[in-house]
Amino acid sequence: MTAHARDTPQFYLTAPSPCPYLKGQFERKVFTHLVGDKAASLNDLLTHGGFRRSQTIAYRPACESCRACVSVRVCVSDFVWTKAFRRNRAFNRDLVGQEIGLQPTSEQYSLFRSYLDRRHADGGMVDMTVLDYATMIEDSHVRTGLVEYRRRGPDTAINGRGAGPLLAVALVDRLSDGLSLVYSFYDPDARDRGLGTHVILDHVARAKALGLPYLYLGYWVDGSPKMDYKRRFRPQEYLSATGWTRRAGE
Known part of the structure; x- marks a missing residue:
């Protein structure tokens, strides 16, 4: 593998498979490898864009007919201690x-x-x-x-x-x-x-x-009981088509 191939991310799309969160749905993911000297900066950039890391893979849902998976992060400085x-x-x-x-x-x-x-x-x-x-x-x-x-x-x-x-x-x-x-x-x-x-x-x-403004919690999935717990940690921002946005009323 050349240095160029290692340092330039190549993105791939998985085949459809049963969704682990929503019954009857199928999921696809777009993913790339996190390797080489630029892995840390790439992970940083991709996390800001809604990707998650698993070992040396960064992935994001790319489902054709569903947008239920939403990246969320907790706003640390304003966190509400209920x-x-x-x-x-x-x-x-x-x-x-x-x-x-x-x-x-x-x-x-x-x-x-x-x-x-x-x-x-x-x-x-x-x-x-x-x-x-x-x-x-x-x-x-x-x-x-x-x-x-x-x-x-x-x-x-x-x-x-x-x-x-x-x-x-x-x-x-x-x-x-x-x-x-x-x-x-x-x-x-x-x-x-x-x-x-x-x-x-x-x-x-x-x-x-550490003086860091956010805690990233991964995906919240509307309609999935497994993910309901994430909504309790507020205030919270979610990633939309226009960027990170604080939820209304928070």
Whole structure:
């Protein structure tokens, strides 16, 4: 492969396949590879244009008769801490999130498998092996990191590390204007903690501490119960034909 081919993105279109979010619909995606020295800047540019990253691939829905998938991002500086969000943060104040670099472990994979089997048994990732998981974490040419969540330990104030079993994990990209949650998973037995919500709230706080204005949440799909939770994090901007626009009333 020539240097020109690696540095100049080539876009491809997938064949139609059943939509995982809307019953009876079919999806197509346009995608390109994120490789080479310009991968990070290309990922930044494409995320602003509504793409998502999966390993070394950036993709965006390109369905012929449906526009239900809408890219959304949370406005960090004006974020509304509702009573429910404040309760979640207070309840999980015994947790600490530690950035560990791109280091896949058997403990992470065990939690990942439990999460998939209990929460997404019919999803497209359910057959992922431990090698597939390691590739998902390690195969990246962009600025990304992994955050592990555990209970606070006796030495947390000193070393910043938690203790005890792993409760949640988040794979996160760092962009020029925000953080992008690529994928997260958590202990399905800790339902009272609301760990999925906690991970998002923690990254709102992380983005604010870094002086970044946005937290990218990927796609919200109108009509899909799986995606309803994303609308709770406000104010929010969505990507339309005219660019990023704040939702009315927010």
